[in-house]
Amino acid sequence: MVEQSTIEQNFDLTEILGRYKGASRDALIPLLQDVQDLIGYLPKSAVTQVANFLNLPTSKVYGVATFYNQFRFDPVGKFHIQICRGTACHVKGSARVLEALQRELNIKPGQTTRDGVFSLEVVSCIGACGLAPAVCISGKVHARVNPDEIKSLLKQYKEQKSAEVTV
Amino acid sequence: MNVITIEINGQQVQANKGEFILEAARRAGINIPTLCHMENFTPTGACRMCVVEIDGIRNLVPSCAYPVADGMKIQTHSPRVVRARKTIVELLLASHPDDCLYCVRSGSCQLQELAEDLGVRQRRYTGAKNNYQPDHSSPAIVRDPSKCILCGKCVRVCEEVQGVGAIDFINRGAAARVATAFDEGLNISSCVFCGQCVKVCPTGALRETSHLKRITDALQNPDKFVVVQHAPSVSITLGEELGIKAGTDVCGKMHAALRRLGFKRVFDTSFTADLTIMEEGTELINRVKNGGPLPLLSSCSPGWVKFVEEFYPEFIPNVSSCKSPQQMMGAVIKSFFAEKQQIDPSKIFSVSIMPCTAKKFEADRPEMKHDTTLPDIDAVLTTRELARLLKLYGIDLEKMPNEEADSPFGQRSTAGKLFGATGGVAEAAIRSVYYLMTGEELGIKELDALRGMDPIKEAHLQIGDLNVGVAVVSGLSNARILLDQIKAGRKDIHFIEVMTCPGGCINGGGQPIGTDIQGVTKRMQTLYKIDRTEELRVSHKNEEVQRLYKEYLGEPNSHKAHELLHTHYVKRKVTI
Ligand code: SF4
Ligand code: SF4
Ligand code: SF4
Ligand code: FES
Numbered sequence: 001m002v003e004q005s006t007i008e009q010n011f012d013l014t015e016i017l018g019r020y021k022g023a024s025r026d027a028l029i030p031l032l033q034d035v036q037d038l039i040g041y042l043p044k045s046a047v048t049q050v051a052n053f054l055n056l057p058t059s060k061v062y063g064v065a066t067f068y069n070q071f072r073f074d075p076v077g078k079f080h081i082q083i084c085r086g087t088a089c090h091v092k093g094s095a096r097v098l099e100a101l102q103r104e105l106n107i108k109p110g111q112t113t114r115d116g117v118f119s120l121e122v123v124s125c126i127g128a129c130g131l132a133p134a135v136c137i138s139g140k141v142h143a144r145v146n147p148d149e150i151k152s153l154l155k156q157y158k159e160q161k162s163a164e165v166t167v
Numbered sequence: 168m169n170v171i172t173i174e175i176n177g178q179q180v181q182a183n184k185g186e187f188i189l190e191a192a193r194r195a196g197i198n199i200p201t202l203c204h205m206e207n208f209t210p211t212g213a214c215r216m217c218v219v220e221i222d223g224i225r226n227l228v229p230s231c232a233y234p235v236a237d238g239m240k241i242q243t244h245s246p247r248v249v250r251a252r253k254t255i256v257e258l259l260l261a262s263h264p265d266d267c268l269y270c271v272r273s274g275s276c277q278l279q280e281l282a283e284d285l286g287v288r289q290r291r292y293t294g295a296k297n298n299y300q301p302d303h304s305s306p307a308i309v310r311d312p313s314k315c316i317l318c319g320k321c322v323r324v325c326e327e328v329q330g331v332g333a334i335d336f337i338n339r340g341a342a343a344r345v346a347t348a349f350d351e352g353l354n355i356s357s358c359v360f361c362g363q364c365v366k367v368c369p370t371g372a373l374r375e376t377s378h379l380k381r382i383t384d385a386l387q388n389p390d391k392f393v394v395v396q397h398a399p400s401v402s403i404t405l406g407e408e409l410g411i412k413a414g415t416d417v418c419g420k421m422h423a424a425l426r427r428l429g430f431k432r433v434f435d436t437s438f439t440a441d442l443t444i445m446e447e448g449t450e451l452i453n454r455v456k457n458g459g460p461l462p463l464l465s466s467c468s469p470g471w472v473k474f475v476e477e478f479y480p481e482f483i484p485n486v487s488s489c490k491s492p493q494q495m496m497g498a499v500i501k502s503f504f505a506e507k508q509q510i511d512p513s514k515i516f517s518v519s520i521m522p523c524t525a526k527k528f529e530a531d532r533p534e535m536k537h538d539t540t541l542p543d544i545d546a547v548l549t550t551r552e553l554a555r556l557l558k559l560y561g562i563d564l565e566k567m568p569n570e571e572a573d574s575p576f577g578q579r580s581t582a583g584k585l586f587g588a589t590g591g592v593a594e595a596a597i598r599s600v601y602y603l604m605t606g607e608e609l610g611i612k613e614l615d616a617l618r619g620m621d622p623i624k625e626a627h628l629q630i631g632d633l634n635v636g637v638a639v640v641s642g643l644s645n646a647r648i649l650l651d652q653i654k655a656g657r658k659d660i661h662f663i664e665v666m667t668c669p670g671g672c673i674n675g676g677g678q679p680i681g682t683d684i685q686g687v688t689k690r691m692q693t694l695y696k697i698d699r700t701e702e703l704r705v706s707h708k709n710e711e712v713q714r715l716y717k718e719y720l721g722e723p724n725s726h727k728a729h730e731l732l733h734t735h736y737v738k739r740k741v742t743i
Contacts, residue, residue, distance in 0.1 A: 044349055044742075047348070047349075048348075048742060051348075051743075052743075056332075057326065057331070057332025057333070057335070057348070057357070057743065058348035058349075058357075058742045058743060059332055059333060059334055059335040059346075059347055059348040059356070059357075059742075060326075060332060060335045061348075062335070062348045062349055062350075063335035063336050063337045063346075066337040066338050067336075067337075067338065067339045073349075
């Protein structure tokens, strides 16, 4: 099992914050986006740093960040699952696929499984409408996913993962 | 011309240009229900409970946020409006836990009241009930997000009045709720436990951590010697919670009631307010003589102390080392009193009745222990909880006789009593510091500049050859203003009294819910009246305080006094 460190690293945001010198609270969203681009997610220490930098309560910054789907608060897993909720996929039943994923992984979109293997994200359209409903796992697109297949699909990835570890 | 005429429900009403419909209507005696509206705050229009119909405007508009205009014709209770309000309440109830019978706010809950007023008698909408874990992590405040209707008042009070910002909305849509940063427990947030959010919450989503059971248990325990103290403001506000006219001082009756509850001694925290003045006054004089650190910051308000520890740690050396009157009382009860009465301090169960939720936190602090193990205070009740206790024991306060508090901590000056309102600590301190520095009485000056509801008040006063500057603040966002001035180099202020709650303890987070500014002002007038009409008006003439020094403590700031009555604080690491 992969141990996820509970003690957070203190991420260095000097460079990003430098770019926002003198910025007002209007800069909050772009600033958070830059931080997420750099680190891959929004760790607590980064949210706090951004809050202190903009002179806002951390609760406010966290509140704003949780309002938008684009921000995540856990590092992405070994396998990052993006499920398309665009119109075509929706028509073809992506809601049920999402349900199945949440049930199997026991996480919600934006979260990462405790063992750090899978993370889940809802995206608006990945441009694979012909393949609807589509799920993209760490860059590989799976077409016409049937909710009943989710279990075995995840199992494949999981095995791939343990195979890597044992080598 | 700033006065215009509008028509409400067919009746001509005078309105001021620029004001909102709600205000004009209320003045005309028309009550429009609200949930998110807050006096003197910019409206958010979040709840839409206050909607009205305006001639020529298709949609209903929120009256709390819609300005009047000349000739406007408004319907506040038309069938369409009432139906809309009722639907809002019904939708809120659809996801609301059906907990009224078990809820601390049953009877004072605005949601319950609206459901009743609007005649909600059927479940027209059913939905999944909110099912969030209540947060019991803090020693003072319980948050139950399932009962939250997202009016946003707590968020606004916390940020705009208290300058803390411990909570905000998180998530969106159906998942939206109020939480701390990272949705963690309140205990590790920047919350200072002032309880102002509890006072504005329309529902049972916020409440104080109850100590009632601790007390009923102790009262039944034959091995415990249960004593009680009551803070200066409690006797002024308790009556309101029990239906007695606002501003009535029920001190004597409350003493009798507390005895009937089974407390073996009833002490008056105003006594230790006087003691605080002796200690803090002496500390101020010493700091002036020894070159600081100045200004001396008062330390009786535990929310404020936590605020400094979190947001202004550079000012910790300025904070008076004096414990608060509650904690001083706790300390002398388990030392002087215990020795005198030959009671083992561990057998004493010491209760305090406070206007404050943060006092629960203070009593819980590791610094506040007798002999480093035994808490000086064992349980803290808010004014609201005391009222509940009296009801539980079937005690009719109005029918009680007037009785005195108990020696050796029963006497008080009116200066000590003034601790209940913003400015009172400073006024009491000046009266005694003047005497301690010059050996002469100031004469009873009522320091008008330090009285009243203004958020920041200042006075300068010549004492000997020193021009002493005193500032008084209430509401922590105002404390920020003053501290920032000091940081920027302001030097004329020697003493700052800070009370966490706007108006001071009379408006504390443990006081009766649903009071407005006028109500708080009435309470303040009652305190001033006590000061005007009684004889003993300065702390240094309190004979029981003098006796305590003579028999036990030595003199102010003595070694013994330091051991029992003083403490110090350190920077606190929380998410700010
Ligand atoms: S918050 Fe109000 S409506 Fe909800 S359970 Fe409590 S009393 Fe009833
Ligand atoms: S108790 Fe005071 S500081 Fe804490 S959340 Fe409520 S208003 Fe904010
Ligand atoms: S906790 Fe109370 S005051 Fe805060 S948003 Fe919810 S209902 Fe309103
Ligand atoms: S009271 Fe007007 S919108 Fe809430």
